[in-house]
Amino acid sequence: MKRGKQEELKHVIYASKPTFFSDTILKKILRSSRKNNVAWGVSGNLICRSDLFFQILEGPPEAINNLYEKILTDNRHLEIQKLRDKITGRRLFASWAMKFDPYKSWMWTKDEVKGGALKRLCSDDALAVFEKLARESDQFLGSEEKL
Numbered sequence: 001m002k003r004g005k006q007e008e009l010k011h012v013i014y015a016s017k018p019t020f021f022s023d024t025i026l027k028k029i030l031r032s033s034r035k036n037n038v039a040w041g042v043s044g045n046l047i048c049r050s051d052l053f054f055q056i057l058e059g060p061p062e063a064i065n066n067l068y069e070k071i072l073t074d075n076r077h078l079e080i081q082k083l084r085d086k087i088t089g090r091r092l093f094a095s096w097a098m099k100f101d102p103y104k105s106w107m108w109t110k111d112e113v114k115g116g117a118l119k120r121l122c123s124d125d126a127l128a129v130f131e132k133l134a135r136e137s138d139q140f141l142g143s144e145e146k147l
């Protein structure tokens with residue numbers, strides 16, 4: 001990545017609802033994410049389950065803004081709600097063009113997701129979810145199968 005002003009970083013976190021959920025769709029999203037994100041200096045994590053996408057995008061502000069605009073127009077999800085949009089000093093998922101995290105038991109019940117609990121998360125709580133996953137992934141780096 002280039003030095004100087006280019007090193008300024010921002011992150012965006014949003015939640016959305018998959019329009020239709022399948023392994024094929026997920027694989028396609030992850031493939032284009034990993035291809036594009038490497039080129040744009042973007043890293044992040046995508047939590048996926050049949051009723052939820054929850055994603056952090058981190059990288060140069062312009063790249064993040066452009067990518068988020070693209071993601072907003074993607075018809076593979078709806079009810080997109082931005083939870084956080086901030087300049088940050090560091091990446092949580094520096095080693096990942098886009099880490100893929102399936103549902104974990106400590107996360108949320110179907111009823112919580114259905115009731116919109118996630119979309120009411122405050123900005124700091126949304127970040128705390130990814131900070132926890134980043135700490136866990138540091139412990140197990142390299143053990144996860146990549147698509």
Ligand SMILES: Cc1cc2nc3c(=O)[nH]c(=O)nc-3n(C[C@H](O)[C@H](O)[C@H](O)COP(=O)(O)O)c2cc1C
Pocket residue numbers: 029032033034036037044046053055057067070071072074076077098
């Ligand atoms: C939940 C979700 C997350 C996505 N995340 C990314 C991403 O991190 N990077 C990316 O390039 N595209 C992502 N996409 C796909 C974009 O909306 C868009 O389809 C893609 O960037 C098009 O690039 P391509 O033509 O190179 O495949 C995501 C889509 C969805 C539905």
